[in-house]
Amino acid sequence: MASSHILCHNNVFNLPQNSSRKSSLSSFSSHGSCSFGSKSRFAKTQFLKLLVSAKKQVEIVYDPDERINKWADEVDKQAPLSRLTLFSPCKINVFLRITNKREDGYHDLASLFHVISLGDVLKFSLSPSKTKDSLSTNAPGVPLDDRNLIIKALNLYRKKTGTDNYFWIHLDKKVPTGAGLGGGSSNAATALWAANQFSGGLATEKELQEWSSEIGSDIPFFFSQGAAYCTGRGEVVQDILPPVPLDIPMSLIKPQEACSTAEVYKRLRLDKTSNVDPLQLLDKISRDGISQDICINDLEPPAFEVLPSLKRLKQRIIAAGRGQYDAVFMSGSGSTIVGIGSPDPPQFIYDDEEYKDVFLSEANFLTREANQWYKEPASASATCSPPNDFSRDFSQSIE
Structure with missing residues (x-):
């Protein structure tokens, strides 16, 4: 049975003798690395399966494939393509310079964008409907209507091409929202590619x-x-060869709090930004590799005003790393802190109660081949601990 990324501690909870299922599950705690919120939809979906063996072991498997396959089987079997599964990777900004405020209210930027191996999985099936797409997801709080960039992308494709294909889509969400990692933008690009x-x-x-x-x-x-070296609002994309080895490891650390992009830009002062030529940064990283002085992000100061704890987190990572990382910086408008050079977060992330609910992930740089979409690395299919509220909600559902 294919399963999503929420596979809990090797897929098995061991129930102690003489205890109820509720007490065992509700006492299960996590470090929060894949928490999506306090009210999980996992507990409400009919596609959660509870398997109990004679040894009182409980396996929780979230499997959207059953519904996706059933939907696709209803579509004409003669269709050239009826279902498609694609990886939807996120990105980091290795450096991000804000160079100007435009008359239209947007800001001009100059940034080295790079895709990384952390990503979502999108499953598409042709729908017999000719009026509406249907989107489902494992992540609470993600809109499922035309506010979602996936639906916007599919509507855009139909508008531009005159096609009338509609889809059932399942989004297996692994990239946190409000992280500065471009997860939603990647989903939209992946949907356009799929359509x-x-x-x-x-x-x-x-x-x-x-x-x-x-x-x-x-x-x-x-x-x-x-x-790519991106300018304008970010939409002017100049492909470049990867300036650093793809196998350089990194650690992603995102607190639960998100930074409002609008609020970050509102607090941005152009007279306080770096005056380093971004083309010089690009040349230096291509020549000498990643270093702290290259990984400039002009949005860090206003983001740290919006979320002072984020500045403290970055400072603690640098201090605790003691040379563990080649560079530590915030991606995009936050709130993810990236440590380049090691896949492991500092020990205080595990020890300090303040950081018990942060999102953690290791990653590498990633590229794609011409005329192909991004491939999910084998290492990206990792297991993680369930959110605290997931265990509580599920235990209540089996009383």
Whole structure:
């Protein structure tokens, strides 16, 4: 049985003797590395399966494939393509310079974007409907209507091409929201790519890239090969060769609190930003590799005003790392702190109660081949602890 990324401690809870299922499950705690909120939808979906063996072991498996496959079977079997599963990776900004405020209210930027190996999984099935897409997800709080960039991307593709394919989509969410990692933008780019595959490749990659800027500034980047120097609002994408080895490890650390992008830009003062030429940064990283002086992010000061605890987190990571990382910086408008050079977070992240609910992930840089979408690395299919509220909600459902 295929399963999503929420597989809890090797998929098994051991129930102690002479105790109820409720007390065993509700006492299960986590470090919070994959928590999506306090009211999990896992407990409410009929696609959670509880398997209890004679040894009183409980296995919890979330399996959207059963419904996806059932839906796809209803579609004409003669269709050239009826279902498709794609990896939807996120990105980091290795450096991010804000160079100007435009008359339209947006800011000009110059940034080295790079895709990394952390990502979501999107499953598409052709729907017999000719009026509406249907989106489901494992992540509470993610909108399922046309506020979601996935639905916006599919609507955009139909508008541009005149096609009438509608879809059932399941989003297996692993990238945290409000993280500065471009997870939603990646989902939109992946949806455009998928819609084009179902339509036999009516649009070129260049057209998909150009169209995508109509619904988001970061979306065009994902139609690069994985590394790009981006300017304008972010929609002007110049493909470059990866400036650093792809196997350099990194650690991603995101507190539960998110930074409002609008609030961060509101507090941005251009006279307080770096005056380093971004092209010099690009040249230096290509020549000398990643270092702390290269990984400039002009949005860090205003983000640290919005969320002072984020500044303290970065400072503690640098101090505790003692040379463990080549560079420590915030990605995008926050609130993810990236440590380049090691996959492991500092020990205080595990020891300090303040950080018990942070999101943690290791990652590497990632690229894609021409005319192919990004491939999910084998190491990305990792297991993680369930959120505290997941165990509580589920225990209540089996009383």
